[in-house]
Amino acid sequence: MEKALSGIRVLGATRMLAGPYCEMLLADMGAEVLHIELPGRGDESRHFAPLINGEGSCFIASNRNKKSITLDLRTPEGQEIFKDLVRVSDIVVENNRPGTMDKWNVGYKDLKEINPGIIMTSVSGFGQTGPYSQRAGLDIVAQAMGGLMFMTGEADGSPTRTGNAIGDFLGGLFATYGTLSALYYKQRTGKGQHVDAALLDSVIAVLENVIPNYVGLGKVTERMGSRIPGIAPYNTFLAKDGYVVIGVSSNQIWKRFVDVIGRPELNDDPRFNSPSARVENVEEVEKITQEWVSQKTVEEVVSILNEAGVICGPVYSVEQLIEDPHVKARDMAPEIEHPVAGKLRLSGITPKLSLTPGTIDSPPPALGDHNEEIYKGLLKYSDEKFKDLQNRGII
Known part of the structure; x- marks a missing residue:
């Protein structure tokens, strides 16, 4: 079945959560996503506890519908291979610290020279510009500096992080929004561009009326538990x-x-x-x-x-959530068969498209599962070159 993003190829030089989540959203809607991982080690989230039969549940949750290839971007030869992939791709998603891709000679200015239509989406803690751009960022820092933690928690308690990594997920969501906007522009003009998505920006963007309330009324939104101003109960x-x-x-x-x-x-x-x-x-x-x-x-x-x-x-607890008849009817906790972890359920796909709905077609891939398909099939590397790259740890 054709999907909304069928025919779009994405290179994902990402790890952890925000970048992989952006990749997954694109993959759910039909893009071919090549998740690039370090040879022999892979994405760190593969190894984060809790583990299900040795596979990190965080990786399982955010990497369905993708293909895994291994490539060491730190090496000159790995960088040239990456450029070969860029020539036949539409989008690059990366979430390294700003400047890292430039250091590896695969930044946006390098890639647009070989593919003027390439869209490069960079996800980082603080963005590609500004005085904090070189700082490493984590979800909890974005929640704290973005104002979300200050207003979350009980009135007499300390600032509280939300129950999940909402800063990472918002970063991934806004990265996807920017990527699709750039893709639409490219389809009209042929021009690619650099999409700069920051976790901090993404948290600030969903503060609702907090900023105008302060500027216009001098009102600071304080912690109120689950209450909100203006409505009771x-x-x-x-x-x-x-x-x-x-x-x-x-x-x-x-x-x-x-x-x-x-x-x-x-x-x-x-x-x-x-x-x-x-x-x-x-x-x-x-x-x-x-x-x-x-x-x-x-x-x-x-x-x-x-x-x-x-x-x-x-x-709801998660146990109640996945058994709710409405959640089941909306297919929001679908079951998958993972080759290592066995039968599992994941969060479902949203939104629902009437003509080209997203589907879960494959479980999260094993490390380097698609090396032969991509390097020998897509890039037409010879058996000898493929084995040499393997033996030297480039792939």
Whole structure:
């Protein structure tokens, strides 16, 4: 089946998470992605704990639908091979520290000389320019400096990292967005370009109204746990057997809510008859909500409130998540067969395209799994050259 990016070839000189995630998103939509790894060692995430039958689960999660080739870009011969690959490719994705690809003679200025249409997407902690560009970056640093950690956590607690590496994933997402924008421009003009995606920029880009609130109102967004300014109740509540979230975002929904919990008199209470009044009296609002929730199971709360048109949902563990009928219907935890790790489930593909949907066609590859296909097939290297490159550790 043809996919949206069928016929597009991507060279991925990436490792860890943000760059490989960008590659995977492109691969899911049909691009041929060659994930380039160091001979004999491979991507570090192959070896990060936890391991499933010796294979790093982080690598498994972010490298499906790709082909793995080994190549030592630190060597002059490896750099020439990389240029051979660039001549027959559309996109390069890399997440080395800025300047590394230039040092290896395979930076954008080098590659556009041999393929003017090449798109090079660079993912880094702080970007290719600016006073911090040479710093190494990690997800937690991007979350911290990007303002996300400062407003995440309980009001009386310390700044908290989100439960996953959201800075890395946002970096990968914005890298993909930039890459596809550049690809569209290339298809109209024939011109490639350099896409500069930074983890720090990506976190700042999703801060919602934090910056205008500060500049326009002098308001600093503080930690509030799961509450948000402007709406109440909007929080997590403990039922008999687990947690639920409830969000009452309008007067109409507030009326439904107080009716269904058997407190219709609250509609006429001036402490609760407008969004601003409910926020001002948030402690009392949450006390009323918690008292009702605590008498019921999660399933009862969710069923009663959804039937009444009140926005709510259960707080799922991963075990509950993958068994949810809606998640299954959307194929968001599909099963794959991995040659080493066995039967596994991964996060599914989103968004859903009506004509050319993305699919999971192959598990994460073994190290160098596609060396012969690419070097002898695509590049037409002879058996002798291929074996020589192998023996000398170039591939």
